[in-house]
Amino acid sequence: MSRRPYVHEISRTAWFFKRPRYMRYMAREVTCIFIGIYTIILLVGLARLSEGQAQYEGFLAALRQPLSIMFHVLALAFSLYNSFTWFNVAPKALPIQVGEQFMPDSVVSGAHYVVWILLSIFILYWAI
Amino acid sequence: METFKADVAIIGAGGAGLRAAIALAQADSKIRIALISKVYPMRSHTCAAEGGAAGVVKPDDSYEQHFHDTVGGGDWLCDQDAVEYFIHEAPKELTQLEHWGCPWNREPDGSVAVRPFGGMKIQRTWFAADKSGFHILHTLFQTTLQYPNIQRFDEYYATDLLVDDGRCQGLTAIEMKTGQMRRFQARAVIIAGGGAGRIFPFNTNGAIKTGDGMALAYRAGVPLKDMEFVQFHPTGLPNTGTLLTEACRSEGGVLLNKDNYRFLQDYGMGPETPLGKPELKTMELGPRDRVSQSIWHEIQKGRAVKTTWGDCVWLDMRHLGEKKINERLPFVRDICISYLGIDPVAEMVPIRPVAHYMMGGIHTDLNAATSIPGLFAAGECACVSINGANRLGSNSLVEILVFGHRAGLSALEYVRDQKPGNDAALASQGEAAQAKLRALFMRDVGKESIAGLRKEMTDTMGEGVGIYRTAHGLTETCNKLADLRRRYADVALHDKTNVYNTDLLSALELGSMLDCAEAVAVSGLERKESRGAHQRLDFTARDDNKYLKHSMAYYSQTERPRIEYRDVVITTSPPGVRDYSGAKK
Amino acid sequence: MSDNRLGARQVELEVLRYNPDRDETPSYQRYSVPCKNEWCMLDALNYLKDHIDPTLAYRWSCHMQVCGSCGMMINGEPKLACKAMVRDYEGVIRLEPLAHFPIERDLVSVADDFMDKLKRVKPYLIPAKPKTLEEGEYKQTPAQMQRYRRFSMCINCMLCYAACPEYGLTKSKFIGPAAITLAHRYNLDSRDGGRDERQEEIATNEGVWECTFVGACSDVCPKHVDPASALQQVKVASTVDWYLEHFMSWNKK
Ligand SMILES: Cc1cc2nc3c(=O)[nH]c(=O)nc-3n(C[C@H](O)[C@H](O)[C@H](O)COP(=O)(O)OP(=O)(O)OC[C@H]3O[C@@H](n4cnc5c(N)ncnc54)[C@H](O)[C@@H]3O)c2cc1C
Ligand code: SF4
Ligand code: FES
Numbered sequence: 001m002s003r004r005p006y007v008h009e010i011s012r013t014a015w016f017f018k019r020p021r022y023m024r025y026m027a028r029e030v031t032c033i034f035i036g037i038y039t040i041i042l043l044v045g046l047a048r049l050s051e052g053q054a055q056y057e058g059f060l061a062a063l064r065q066p067l068s069i070m071f072h073v074l075a076l077a078f079s080l081y082n083s084f085t086w087f088n089v090a091p092k093a094l095p096i097q098v099g100e101q102f103m104p105d106s107v108v109s110g111a112h113y114v115v116w117i118l119l120s121i122f123i124l125y126w127a128i
Numbered sequence: 129m130e131t132f133k134a135d136v137a138i139i140g141a142g143g144a145g146l147r148a149a150i151a152l153a154q155a156d157s158k159i160r161i162a163l164i165s166k167v168y169p170m171r172s173h174t175c176a177a178e179g180g181a182a183g184v185v186k187p188d189d190s191y192e193q194h195f196h197d198t199v200g201g202g203d204w205l206c207d208q209d210a211v212e213y214f215i216h217e218a219p220k221e222l223t224q225l226e227h228w229g230c231p232w233n234r235e236p237d238g239s240v241a242v243r244p245f246g247g248m249k250i251q252r253t254w255f256a257a258d259k260s261g262f263h264i265l266h267t268l269f270q271t272t273l274q275y276p277n278i279q280r281f282d283e284y285y286a287t288d289l290l291v292d293d294g295r296c297q298g299l300t301a302i303e304m305k306t307g308q309m310r311r312f313q314a315r316a317v318i319i320a321g322g323g324a325g326r327i328f329p330f331n332t333n334g335a336i337k338t339g340d341g342m343a344l345a346y347r348a349g350v351p352l353k354d355m356e357f358v359q360f361h362p363t364g365l366p367n368t369g370t371l372l373t374e375a376c377r378s379e380g381g382v383l384l385n386k387d388n389y390r391f392l393q394d395y396g397m398g399p400e401t402p403l404g405k406p407e408l409k410t411m412e413l414g415p416r417d418r419v420s421q422s423i424w425h426e427i428q429k430g431r432a433v434k435t436t437w438g439d440c441v442w443l444d445m446r447h448l449g450e451k452k453i454n455e456r457l458p459f460v461r462d463i464c465i466s467y468l469g470i471d472p473v474a475e476m477v478p479i480r481p482v483a484h485y486m487m488g489g490i491h492t493d494l495n496a497a498t499s500i501p502g503l504f505a506a507g508e509c510a511c512v513s514i515n516g517a518n519r520l521g522s523n524s525l526v527e528i529l530v531f532g533h534r535a536g537l538s539a540l541e542y543v544r545d546q547k548p549g550n551d552a553a554l555a556s557q558g559e560a561a562q563a564k565l566r567a568l569f570m571r572d573v574g575k576e577s578i579a580g581l582r583k584e585m586t587d588t589m590g591e592g593v594g595i596y597r598t599a600h601g602l603t604e605t606c607n608k609l610a611d612l613r614r615r616y617a618d619v620a621l622h623d624k625t626n627v628y629n630t631d632l633l634s635a636l637e638l639g640s641m642l643d644c645a646e647a648v649a650v651s652g653l654e655r656k657e658s659r660g661a662h663q664r665l666d667f668t669a670r671d672d673n674k675y676l677k678h679s680m681a682y683y684s685q686t687e688r689p690r691i692e693y694r695d696v697v698i699t700t701s702p703p704g705v706r707d708y709s710g711a712k713k
Numbered sequence: 714m715s716d717n718r719l720g721a722r723q724v725e726l727e728v729l730r731y732n733p734d735r736d737e738t739p740s741y742q743r744y745s746v747p748c749k750n751e752w753c754m755l756d757a758l759n760y761l762k763d764h765i766d767p768t769l770a771y772r773w774s775c776h777m778q779v780c781g782s783c784g785m786m787i788n789g790e791p792k793l794a795c796k797a798m799v800r801d802y803e804g805v806i807r808l809e810p811l812a813h814f815p816i817e818r819d820l821v822s823v824a825d826d827f828m829d830k831l832k833r834v835k836p837y838l839i840p841a842k843p844k845t846l847e848e849g850e851y852k853q854t855p856a857q858m859q860r861y862r863r864f865s866m867c868i869n870c871m872l873c874y875a876a877c878p879e880y881g882l883t884k885s886k887f888i889g890p891a892a893i894t895l896a897h898r899y900n901l902d903s904r905d906g907g908r909d910e911r912q913e914e915i916a917t918n919e920g921v922w923e924c925t926f927v928g929a930c931s932d933v934c935p936k937h938v939d940p941a942s943a944l945q946q947v948k949v950a951s952t953v954d955w956y957l958e959h960f961m962s963w964n965k966k
Contacts, residue, residue, distance in 0.1 A: 002306045003627050004733035005815035005823050010881045019789065022878060025927045089928065093945035100856045167772075168824065170869050171780040226850045229838035229902060231858055231865050238852030262779055263865070270836045270895075282828070305817060334774035367751060370777050463777065466798060467751060579763035623768040625734045628818040631767045 028085045031078035038075045087112040129558050131311040134162035134279070136539045137299060139286045140320035140341055141165035142172030143261070143525065144507025144532035146268035147221075148318050151536030153275035159540065162312055164281045164301055166336060166633070169269045173322055173334040174528065177261025178373035178459065179245060180253035181525035183218035186242060189250045191215050198523060199701045201247045201415050202487075202516020203660035204676065205354065207697040210494055210512045214523075214530050221529035222254050230267040231256050244378045244408050247415035247520040247708075251408070258373055258459045261525055284310065285633055286340065288561040289317060289348045289503065290554050296348070296503035297549040300561040304633070307626030309565060311558040313551075315543040316502045318535045319345055319490060320528075323508040326637075327645040328483035329586035332364060332371040338637035339644035341509035345490040346643055350498045351680035351692070353511040355488035355644070356652035357661045359519055360420040360595050364482025366437035368467050372460050372479060374521050377412040379456050380404045381445040383423070384476070385431040388442070395422040397708045404447050410710035417518040417661045418708060420481035424595045433478055440478035449473075481595060485524065487515040487661065488651070491680060491694075496535035502542060506535040513678065517660020568635065574620035578634045581619060585612055585638075585645055593649050598665045602653040609646045610688055616642055647681040647689050654691045655679060672703050724748040724757060724799055728769065729809040731816050739816060741807070748799045754808070755783055755794040758820075771820035778935060781870035784811050785820050791872035791933045811875040813885065826885050827871050827892075834888065834896035834914050839907025857903040864898035864943050866936045867891050873930035873940050879923050887923040888915060890930035890940035897943040900950075916951035924948070 016022040048059040062068060091108035136152055138145045141163050149163050165172065184194050194215040199206050226232055226240065232254050233241040245253040256263040272278050283304040290298040290313070298313040321341015325333030346352050362383070363372040377383075382403065385391045390411070393400045397414040401407045412419070423441050426432060432439035445453060445460075450473045453461050457472075464470050464477050489511035496504045496512070507528045514527055592605025616639060623631035657671035658664050677693040684690065724746050731739035744765055746757050755773055762769050772782040776795050783794040786809040788802065799806075814822035844851060873890040874880050880887045896911045915921055924944045931941040 002308070002733075003817065005817055006731055006733070006739055007815045008812070010813075010878075012882065015878055015882070019929075021929055021932060022927065025925075025929075029925075089926070089941075089945075092928075092931075092939065092942035093949055095942065095946070097856070097860060100859045102859075167774060167780075167782065168828070168869075171772075171774050171782045173775065173780070175779050175781075175868070176775050176777060220846050223846050223850050227838070227840070227844060227846070227904075229899065229904065231862060232850075234853055234855050234858055236855065238854045238857070240850055259779070259866070262868070266865075266869075270831075271838075273832045274835070274837050305823075334776065334780060336774045368776065466753070466796065469751065578767065621767075623770075625732055625768070625818070627733050628770045628821050630762075630770045634767075 028082060031082040034075040034078045035082060038072070038079070083116065087116070129309055129311050129555070129562060131313055131555075131558075132162060132281075134160045134312060134314045135543050136160075136316045136318065136536075137162040137164060137312045137314035138318045138320060139164050139299065139344070140172070140322060140507065140509070141169035141269070141280070141282075142320060142322050142507060143174035143264055143268060143528035144535070145172075145318070145320035146265070146272055147529050147532030148320060148506060148536035148539070149272055149278045150268065150275070151533045152540055153272070153278050155537065155540050157277060159277060159543070161278045162281060162314065163272070163278055164284045164286055164299070164312065166283065166285045166304075166340070168282045169272075169280070170266055171336070172265060173337055174265040174525070175262045176332070176334060176371070177264070177525055178258045178371065179375050180243060180255030180260040180522045181222055181264065181529075182245065182248060182252050182520070182522040183222040183254060183526060184215065184252055185219055185222075185240060185254075186250070186252065189252050193250050194218070194252060196701060197248050198514065198520055199516070200704065200706050201520040202514075202518055203670065203706060204672075204698075204701070204703040205357075205513070205516030205659060205678070205696055207513050208699040208701060209697050211514050212699065213494060214514045214527065217530040217533070218526045221526060221533065225264060225267055225529070228267050228271045230263050233257065243375070244406070244413060245520070245522045246374050246377070246413050246419070247409060248522070249409050253522040255375075258375060258457060264525060264529075285636065286321075286344060287565065287636065288557075289344050290557045291348055291500060292550055292553045292557065295501045295546070295549070297554055299344075300558050302565070302632075304628050307629055307632075309558070309562045311555070313549065313554055315546040315549075316504065316539040318496075318539055319503070319505040319509055320507045320532060320535070321509045323486045324641065324644040325483050325486065327586065327589050327641045327648065328358070329590040330364065330369045330480075331483040332361060332369055333484070338641050339509070340637065340640045341505070342489055343640035343643045345498060345503065345505060346647065346681075346683045348500060348503070349683065350500055350503065351491045351682050352644070352647045353488055353491040353678050353680055353694070354513060354517075354651070355486070355647040355681055356593075356655055356679060357487035357515075357517050358483055358593070358648065359416055359485040359487060359661050360481040361416055361484035362419040362423055362481050363443055363479040364484075365463065365467055366435055366440050366478050366480050369482045370463055370467060371482070371484065372443065372463070372477070373457075374416075376443060376445060376457060376460055378406060379452065380406050380448055381443055382412055383419070384442040384444055385426050386433045387431065391426050391431065391441070392419065392422055395425065397422070397710070399710055401710060407710055410708055414708040415518060415706075416484075416521060420595055421663060423481050435478050437478075438480060440480045442476040443472075443479045444476045445472045446474065446476065485519055487511070487513070487517065487519050488648070491678075494534075495538040496531050497538055497542075502546070504535040504539050506531040517662060569621060569624065569632065571620045573622060574618040576615050576619045578619055578631070578638055581612055581616060582634075582638055582641070585609065585642060589645055589649070593652055596663050596665050597652055599653065602649055605649045606646070606653055606688060609642065609649055613642050613646065643683065650688050651679040651681050651691055676703060721747065721749045724802075725805040726757065726761065727805050727807045728820070729816075730769075730819050733818060750800040752799045753795050754787060754792070754797045754799060754806070757799055758794060758808075769820070770818045779868055781868035784870045784872050784875065785809065786812055786875065791875035793870060793872070793935050796935055811871055813875055813877070813881040814871070824871065827869070827874060827889075830888050830892040831869070831895065834892045835907060835911050836892075836895040836899060838899060838902065838905050839910065840904060841906030851904045853903050860903075861898045861901035864894050864901070864938060867894060867938045867940075868936055870935065872933045872935060876929035876933040878927055878929070879925060883923060886919050888920050890944065891938075893921055893947060894938060894940040894943035897947050912951060912954070915947060916954070921947045921951065
C-alpha cells in the first residue's frame with residue numbers, strides 16, 4: 001500500500017464559527033454592510049434633493065421613523081467599530097521607521113484617531 | 129526499484145550539503161545534482177546555531193591570530209595545512225553569504241559587525257543576532273531555489289552507499305512518504321549528514337543528529353578520525369539540554385558556584401575580570417573544554433548547586449539588566465522561562481555541561497575526499513581536521529561553508545573523467561540493501577525495544593565517556609556497547625506501515641548511533657593521555673610522544689573497531705602550552 | 714533548588730490518527746501520559762512514542778523552536794509542539810495535524826504545496842548591483858537592515874497557513890502569508906533589485922489580493938514575524954505602483 005493523503009473539506013458557510021478570531025473578523029466585515037446601506041440612503045437623499053423640496057421633505061420624514069432611527073444608531077455603532085478595528089491595524093500596513101526604530105503602533109494608530117477627531121469637529125462645526 | 133540518475137548525489141541538506149550543492153550548480157549549469165535529506169533542508173540542525181561564525185575581517189586582526197587561536201584551541205591536534213586553508217577561505221565564504229542576503233549584524237557605517245567568542249583572542253565572530261545558524265541555513269536554502277539543476281529529495285533517508293569497482297557510485301534511500309526504497313546512481317557522492325550528539329543522554333543536538341552520515345562511510349570502510357573528542361558545552365539547561373549560547377558569557381554573564389564565587393579563577397583562567405566587563409580568552413571567555421572541566425571539578429568538590437536535574441552551577445546574567453538581555457539575548461530569556469520557569473533578568477539560571485559537538489568524523493583530506501574514490505564528506509560529519517582536540521566556538525559554521533564548497537568543487541573535478549558505472553552490479557547492490565530492510569520490516573516483534581536500547585546506549589555513554597574518563601569506565605562502556613550492538617540484531621518494529629514510518633527510521637538511526645558510539649568509546653579507551661576535550665583521570669598529561677596523532681577507527685561488523693594512528697600535520701606551530709590566564713594581558 | 718514550581722500530573726491526550734494503509738478516515742485515539750509541568754507538548758509526545766505507542770508519527774527535530782518541524786493543532790490552534798507548555802492546558806488536550814494541509818499520516822501533514830510556493834516567490838537576493846567577493850561586502854546600515862529584519866525571522870513552520878481561512882477556502886490557491894512575507898523581505902532589502910520579478914508573482918489575485926486581512930497569521934506566528942503586516946505593505950506598495958503606472962505614464966520605469 002502507499003500514500004493516500006486525506007483532505008479535510010472546510011465548510012464554506014460555517015468556518016468562521018470555529019474560532020473567536022474568525023468571528024471578530026466576520027463582525028468587522030459584516031459592519032461594512034451597514035455602512036454600505038447608509039451610503040445608499042445618503043445617495044437616495046441627494047437624489048430626492050435634486051427632485052425638489054417636496055420629495056426631500058418626504059425623505060426627511062421617512063428618516064424620522066423610529067425604525068430608521070434605530071437603523072442609524074446601529075449603523076453609527078457599527079461604523080465606529082469598523083473604524084476602530086481598522087485604525088488599530090493601520091500600523092501594520094503603514095509602519096513608520098525612524099532611524100533603527102519603528103514608531104510604536106500606538107503613535108501610528110493614535111495619529112489616525114487624532115486626524116479623525118479633528119475632521120469630525122471641523123465637519124460638525126461647519127455643519128452647525 | 130525506481131532509480132534516479134545524477135552526476136553528484138549529496139546526502140544532507142544542512143549548511144554543508146547546501147553549500148556543496150550551490151558550488152556545483154554555479155560551476156556547471158549542466159551538472160545534475162541530487163540533494164537528499166531526511167528532513168526538509170530548513171529543518172537541518174544548522175538552524176540551531178546561535179552564536180556566530182569566525183572570519184578575519186577587521187584591521188586589527190590577522191590570519192596568523194586566527195590560525196594560532198584555532199591550533200592552540202585544538203591542543204595541537206589540528207592538521208595545520210587544513211587550518212591554513214580554512215582561515216584564508218573563511219572571510220570569503222562569509223562575504224559570499226552576505227552577497228546572498230544573509231542579514232549579518234552591522235556597524236553604524238554599514239560594514240559587518242563582529243563579536244567576541246570563547247577562545248578567540250580578537251573579535252572576529254560574524255553574527256546575525258542570536259540566530260546566526262538559522263540565517264545561514266535559510267540564506268543557503270533560499271539561494272539553492274534559483275538553480276534548476278539542483279533536484280531536491282526531501283524526506284529521503286539514506287541507508288547504504290553503493291560501492292562498485294572500488295568507487296562510490298551512489299546510494300539507496302527510503303522515500304519516507306511512500307516507504308519505498310529508491311536507488312540513486314551517481315558518479316560521486318558527498319556526505320554532509322551532520323553530527324552524532326544524540327549518542328549522549330544529555331545533549332544540545334536535534335533529533336536528527338544520529339550520525340547516519342558517519343555510519344554510512346564507516347561501514348563502507350572509511351575510517352572515523354578522532355572520534356573520542358566530543359565537545360561539552362558549559363552552559364546547557366539542566367533539564368532539556370537546550371543550549372544557552374556562549375554569547376550569554378561574552379555579553380557579560382558569569383559562572384558562580386553555590387557560594388556565589390567565580391570559580392574559573394581557580395582553574396588557570398584568572399584573575400577575575402570585573403563584573404560586566406568580560407575579557408577575551410580568559411575567565412568566562414576561556415575555551416569550552418576548560419570551562420566545562422572546571423565545572424566538573426567544582427561539582428566533585430561539592431561546591432555545586434543541587435537541583436532536581438542534577439548538580440549544576442549558576443549562570444548569572446542579572447547584572448546585564450532587562451534592556452540588554454532583551455536586546456542581545458531575547459531567545460535565551462524565552463527559553464529559560466519556557467523550559468525552566470526562570471527569568472534570567474531576575475534570577476540566576478542553573479546550568480550544567482552538555483554534549484554538543486563531535487570534533488571527529490569521517491576522515492577526509494584537504495579536498496574533502498575520503499579514502500574511497502568518488503566519496504567526499506564535509507561538515508560536522510567529517511574530520512579534515514581543523515578542530516583538533518577541541519573546536520573553538522564559531523569555527524564550525526565556517527567549516528561547513530569552506531569545506532562544503534571544497535567538497536562540491538572536488539566532486540565536480542572528479543566526475544569530469546568518470547566513466548558510467550556497471551548498472552547491473554549497482555542494481556544488485558540496491559536489491560541487497562532492500563532485502564536487508566525488508567528483513568527488519570518483516571521481523572516479528574522481538575524482545576528488544578528501540579527506545580529501551582537507545583536509553584541503555586545513552587546511559588552508558590554518559591557514564592563512561594563524559595567530560596572525564598577512566599580506563600575502567602571506558603572499558604565498561606565498550607563492553608556494554610558491544611553487547612548492545614549484538615542485541616540490536618534482535619530489534620523489531622511495531623509499526624508495519626509503509627507511509628511515514630518513524631518507527632523504522634528510529635531503528636535505523638539507532639543502528640548508526642551504536643556504530644558511532646562504539647568508535648567514540650574505543651578510540652577514547654585507546655588514547656592514554658589527556659588532550660583538549662579528551663580528559664583521562666588515569667593519564668592526566670598530554671603525551672606528544674605517543675599521541676600527537678589522529679586516531680583512526682576502522683569498522684568491523686562483529687568486532688569492536690580497529691584503531692590505527694596517523695600523523696598530525698604540523699607546519700608552523702609546534703605543540704605548546706595552552707594559556708588562558710589573563711595575567712600577561 | 715527543588716522543583717516545587719514544576720509538579721507532575723497525568724495528562725489526557727486525544728490524538729488524531731490516520732494510517733493510509735488501513736483507515737478510510739482519520740479518528741481520535743486517547744492516551745494518558747504522565748507529564749511533568751516543565752514539559753512542552755513535544756516532550757509528552759516523545760514519552761508517548763517511547764513508552765506507550767511507537768506507531769505514532771509526527772515530525773520534530775530541534776526542540777528549541779527554531780527548526781519549524783513540529784507545528785500541529787493543539788486544541789484547534791496552530792502551535793509549535795516544542796513551544797506549547799503542558800502546564801498551560803487543562804483537561805483533555807486535542808492534537809491534530811496542521812489544518813488546511815492534506816494529512817499524510819497521523820500528525821504529519823503534506824508540505825509539498827508550501828515548498829512549491831516558497832520557490833515560486835523567488836526568495837533569494839537578486840542583486841541590484843552585482844559585486845565580486847574581492848570588492849567586499851555590500852554596505853547596509855543597521856537602519857536599512859531593520860526595515861526587513863522582522864520578515865527574515867520566519868522558520869517556515871506553516872502555522873500561519875493553518876490559521877489562514879483564505880488558504881483553506883481557496884483550496885490552497887492563495888500563495889499565503891509566509892511565502893509572500895519572504896518575497897517582501899527581499900523586496901525591502903537595500904541590496905536587492907528583484908522586486909519587479911517578485912511582484913509578478915505576489916501582486917496578483919493568487920497573491921496578496923486574495924488576502925482579506927483576517928490577521929490570524931500574525932496572531933499564531935511563534936516568531937512574531939507579523940506576516941499580516943508584510944501583506945498589507947505589499948498591497949499598499951502595489952497600489953502605488955498601479956497609480957504610478959496608470960496615471961503618470963511619464964513616470965514609467
Ligand atoms: C545548539 C547548537 C548551537 C551551535 N552554535 C554554533 C555556533 O554558534 N557557531 C558555530 O560555528 N557552530 C555552532 N554549532 C555547531 C554547528 O551548528 C554545526 O556543527 C553545523 O551546523 C553542522 O552543519 P552540517 O551541515 O554538517 O549538519 P546539519 O545541519 O546537522 O545537517 C545534516 C543534514 O544531513 C541530513 N541527514 C542526516 N542523516 C541523513 C540520512 N540518513 N539520510 C538523508 N539525510 C540525512 C539531515 O537531514 C540534514 O539535512 C552549534 C550546534 C548546536 C547543536
Ligand atoms: S510567518 Fe510565522 S507562522 Fe508563518 S511560517 Fe513563518 S514563522 Fe511560521
Ligand atoms: S522541534 Fe524544532 S521547532 Fe519544534
